[in-house]
Amino acid sequence: MNIKLVEITEGKVKLKVPDIMFYSGERLEPAWAPIFYNPRMRTVRDIDVAVVEAYSSFNNRNAITVCEPLSATGVRGLRYAAEVSTVEKVVINDRASKAYMLERENAELNRLLGKVEIYNREARALLLELAEKGVKFDVVDIDPFGTPAPFIEAALLALKHRGMLCVTATDLAPLFGAKTEACKRKYFAIPLQTEFSKEVGARIILGFVARQAAKLGFGMHPLFTALVGHALRLSVLVERSRSKARKSLNLIGLVRYCRKCFYRDLAEGLLLRSEECPRCGAKMSVGGPLWVGPIWDPEFCRLAYEHYEEREYLSSKGLKTMRTVLLESRGPPLYTTVTVIAKLTGSGDEPSVEKVIEKVAEVGKYATLTHFDSKGIRCDLQPLDLTELLK
Numbered sequence: 001m002n003i004k005l006v007e008i009t010e011g012k013v014k015l016k017v018p019d020i021m022f023y024s025g026e027r028l029e030p031a032w033a034p035i036f037y038n039p040r041m042r043t044v045r046d047i048d049v050a051v052v053e054a055y056s057s058f059n060n061r062n063a064i065t066v067c068e069p070l071s072a073t074g075v076r077g078l079r080y081a082a083e084v085s086t087v088e089k090v091v092i093n094d095r096a097s098k099a100y101m102l103e104r105e106n107a108e109l110n111r112l113l114g115k116v117e118i119y120n121r122e123a124r125a126l127l128l129e130l131a132e133k134g135v136k137f138d139v140v141d142i143d144p145f146g147t148p149a150p151f152i153e154a155a156l157l158a159l160k161h162r163g164m165l166c167v168t169a170t171d172l173a174p175l176f177g178a179k180t181e182a183c184k185r186k187y188f189a190i191p192l193q194t195e196f197s198k199e200v201g202a203r204i205i206l207g208f209v210a211r212q213a214a215k216l217g218f219g220m221h222p223l224f225t226a227l228v229g230h231a232l233r234l235s236v237l238v239e240r241s242r243s244k245a246r247k248s249l250n251l252i253g254l255v256r257y258c259r260k261c262f263y264r265d266l267a268e269g270l271l272l273r274s275e276e277c278p279r280c281g282a283k284m285s286v287g288g289p290l291w292v293g294p295i296w297d298p299e300f301c302r303l304a305y306e307h308y309e310e311r312e313y314l315s316s317k318g319l320k321t322m323r324t325v326l327l328e329s330r331g332p333p334l335y336t337t338v339t340v341i342a343k344l345t346g347s348g349d350e351p352s353v354e355k356v357i358e359k360v361a362e363v364g365k366y367a368t369l370t371h372f373d374s375k376g377i378r379c380d381l382q383p384l385d386l387t388e389l390l391k
Contacts, residue, residue, distance in 0.1 A: 003034050003098065010042055011049065011079045011313065013110050016102065018073075035099045036072040036145060044228045045076050046318040048166065049083045050308035051224050051235050052139055055164045056086035057303050058223070059237075064138035067091040067130070067158060069123035070151070074103035074116075076143060081115045083311070091137070093119040093126050127154040141166040147174075148205070149186045152212045161240040164223065167205065169232045175201030177287075192287035194257050195337045196264070198227055198372040199295070203255070205234055206291035210248045219244020222291070223300040226325055227372055228318075237297075251293035255334070256284045262344065262383040264334045266292040279384060296329035324371040331378035335370040336386065338377070344387045351390060353377055359389055 004019045018033035030038040056064055064086050068077040070093070077092035092107075094100050100120035107116045119126055127140070131154075140155045140163065142148045148167045155165055169175060174182035177193030177200070184190060187208045192200050202225050210220045221237040221244075253268040258277035263284075267273060270289055277284050305322045308314055328335075338350040353369065356377050360367035370376040379386065 003102075005102075008039075010075060011046065012082045013075070013078045013106075015073060015075055015078070015106050016109065017075075031145070035096070035102055037075065040229055041231055043315050043318045043321070044168070044226075044231050044233055045079055046314040047226060047228065047233070047304075047308065047322065048076060048141070049079055049314070050304045050311065050322065051166070052080055052164075053084050053086065053307040054300055054304035055139060055223070055235070056084070057307070058297075058300050059138075059162055059164075061138060062086055063088045065089045065091075066139040066141065067093075067127070067137040068141040068143065069093045069119075069121075069126050069155075070142065070144050071103055072099050074106045074118070076141065077116065078106055078110055078112060080139075081112050082110060087115075089115060089117065091117045091119065091126075091130075093121055093123060095120065095122045123151055124154040127151075127158040131157045136160040137163060139164045139166065143168040145170065147171045147186045149208065152209055153216070156213055156216055156218060156238060159238050161238075163238050164235055165209065165238050166233070166235045167209065169201075169205055169234075170230055172201065172230060172232065175204055175232065177201075189289055190287045192255060192257055192285055194264070194285075195262075195340050196334050196372070196376075198232075199334060199370075200255055200287060200290065202227070202232055202234060202295055203290035203292070204288075205232065206236070206295060207252050207289050209234075209236060210252060210291060211289075213238060214245040214249050217242045217245050219246075219248045221248075221297065222293070222295050223297045224304060224325070225295040226321060228321060234295075251291060252289050253292040254286055254288035255290060255292075256286055258282050258284050262336065262340050264336075264382070266333055268292055279382065292333070295333075296325065298326075298329040301326045301329040321371050324369050327368045328370050328378045331366060331368055331370075332380055335372060335376040335378040336383050337373055337375040339375055340383050341386055341390065344383055345390070350375070356386065356390065360386070363389065 017037040024032040081090045176197040177191040224235040260282040261280040342350040357367040365380040367379040
C-alpha cells in the first residue's frame with residue numbers, strides 16, 4: 001500500500017493513519033489524503049464511546065454488536081471494540097480497497113481481529129446483505145462524508161428491535177439554512193436561517209429519520225444530540241412497532257419564526273395554523289417538516305455523561321459538551337441568544353448569558369446554557385418576555 005502513514009494514539013487504540021500534513025500541507029485538509037482521517041473529530045469519537053456504553057446501560061444489554069459501514073481507517077469501530085465494556089463484536093467496512101487494507105492493519109496492530117470483522121463492500125449493500133441473512137446489530141453507526149440521508153433506510157433494516165442508530169451529518173450549510181435547495185433535495189425539508197438554526201438542522205435530520213423509519217413500520221425515540229465542531233451527531237432508539245411508528249409521525253411538524261419580534265414555536269402536523277405572529281401580527285417564516293418532540297432523553301444523557309466522566313483519558317472539551325447537554329436536556333425547544341435580546345432592547349450591548357439565566361431563575365422559570373451556541377440560552381420565555389424581565 002503506497003501511502004505515507006504515521007502512527008498515532010487515539011483513546012485506547014494505536015492507529016496508522018495517512019500523514020495529513022504530507023498530503024495537504026499547512027491547511028490540514030483530511031479530504032486530500034488517500035484515506036480519510038480527521039483528527040479534529042477526536043472529541044466526537046470520545047463522546048461516541050460514552051454514548052454506546054450508555055446505550056448498553058439504558059437498554060439493559062450486557063453484550064452488544066456494532067456495525068460501522070463507513071469506516072475509512074477504522075478508528076471509531078476499533079475504539080468501540082477496545083473501550084466499550086459491553087461490545088462483543090464490531091463490523092467495520094469500507095468500499096475502498098486501500099481503506100480496507102488499512103482497517104485490517106489497524107485491527108491487527110491492536111490485537112482486535114478476534115473481536116472485529118472487516119469487509120470491503122459498498123455500505124448499503126453490506127447492511128442489506130447482512131440484514132437479509134438475519135444478522136442484525138444493536139448499534140449501527142453511519143458516519144459519512146457529507147449527508148447521511150442515502151444510508152438511513154439500509155441502516156434501519158440492519159438494526160435489532162430497540163437498537164440504536166447513530167448518525168453524523170457534516171453538510172451543515174443546507175441544514176442550517178444557507179443552501180435551501182440542497183436541504184430540500186437531501187432531506188425533503190425547508191430550513192430556516194435563525195439564531196437557533198443549528199437546532200433546526202438537528203430537528204430536520206431527526207424528522208427525516210423518523211419518516212424513513214415509519215415507512216418500515218419502526219418508531220424512533222431521540223436519545224442524544226450534539227453539535228461538535230463541523231459534525232452534527234444524533235443517536236436514536238429504533239423500535240420495530242407500527243404503533244410506535246404512528247407516535248413518531250405525530251411528532252413531525254413545522255417551526256414558525258417571526259423576524260420582527262423573534263417569537264418562535266413548534267407545531268405538530270403539517271397543516272399551518274396561521275402565518276401571523278401571535279405577539280406582533282407580522283408574517284412568520286415557516287420551516288420543516290422536522291421533529292417537534294424532545295431531541296434528548298434526559299436519563300440517557302445522564303448515563304452518557306457519567307460514562308464519559310469516568311474515562312479520565314477522554315478530552316476535557318468533550319466533557320464540557322456533555323455537561324452542557326445534560327443541563328439543557330430537560331429544557332424547552334428553540335433557544336435564543338443574547339444578540340437577539342440586544343436587538344430587541346436597541347441598546348446594542350449584549351447582556352451576559354449568566355446574567356440572563358440568573359434573572360430568569362429569580363422569577364422561577366427555566367433557563368440554562370446551550371451547547372449549540374456560546375451566546376445561547378435555552379429558556380421558557382420568548383425573547384420579548386426576556387427583554388421585559390431584564391428591564
